[in-house]
Amino acid sequence: MGRWQPNARGRLEQAALDLYVERGFAQTTVTEIAGRAGLTERTFFRHFADKREVLFSGSAELQELLVAAVNGAPEGAAPIDAVAAGLDAIGDLMQERRPYARRRQSVITANTELRERELIKLATLSAATAEALHRRGVAEPAASLAAEAGIAVFRIAFGRWVGGPDDKELAQLMRESLAELKAVAAGA
């Protein structure tokens, strides 16, 4: 109790996801998650606000990566190309976590409250992207539209990647979806 626990955060994430997959999200309590991880509830709440947040703990990292890549795009790059650089960066990170992403998504899809939470996280990601474009000197509404377009590409490619049988990489699927969006916008 109170001692430092090696990788407590990761153990809690793993225990929570295992229980959500086995029993369902609604049927799982924080007490059970902590117990499965061999930790206390107190430790759980040191890392996560609630049992929902365990599933979204990666979104801050995603946002940082996306924003950093938008910031780092070559000066003079078109807004959509800066956004594409951001998508590449998060695609590579997520690719390494595909088994986790698949299991996590099965839990989210089965629960309305979690699907709502996911929409909010995506809206936050879009707003952060628009903000990064503003700092590059992109005006409104172009910044928000480029950000929304990027998040739409992410959503659709992610759905194909996480649910699909093929083994295309997420970054590749996002590049294809972006090309398709460009074609659609051009009236193809």
Place this chain on the structure above:
Amino acid sequence: MGRWQPNARGRLEQAALDLYVERGFAQTTVTEIAGRAGLTERTFFRHFADKREVLFSGSAELQELLVAAVNGAPEGAAPIDAVAAGLDAIGDLMQERRPYARRRQSVITANTELRERELIKLATLSAATAEALHRRGVAEPAASLAAEAGIAVFRIAFGRWVGGPDDKELAQLMRESLAELKAVAAGA
């Protein structure tokens, strides 16, 4: 009690919005809304599932209009043009309700739960639009991308219209935003 009440639905909507603006959404009860409208709680629940739903009762109508316009677009029209026809249709309907829309939006912006609800309604609108495009023979991911692009245009134009000082019409702002999205997607 139990008698037919002329325009009960409209009176409840008006009373609810008045109270939400005056006191805040969280501070208003269904009892108070019914009382202000001169109706019973029972009548309230005949029309609305809860006090949140009063603010979103228009979304079914919006969705019908949007889908009907997508369905009715000329055969062979590009997906993005079918979506643009849908946006024109809802722009014209909403334009007539601008004073209501402004007051409603001030309530939604002030409340996290309502902002979340709005995101869900927009996601539903996007899915219905993609569905309508499928029925026109548009394949995935083009259908979902065109739908998402359309909803992004709607969100951004709506924000400018509802919050902006100018008196541009919503349909006009959506046309401008769509043109801007096309330019952004083309790498402008």
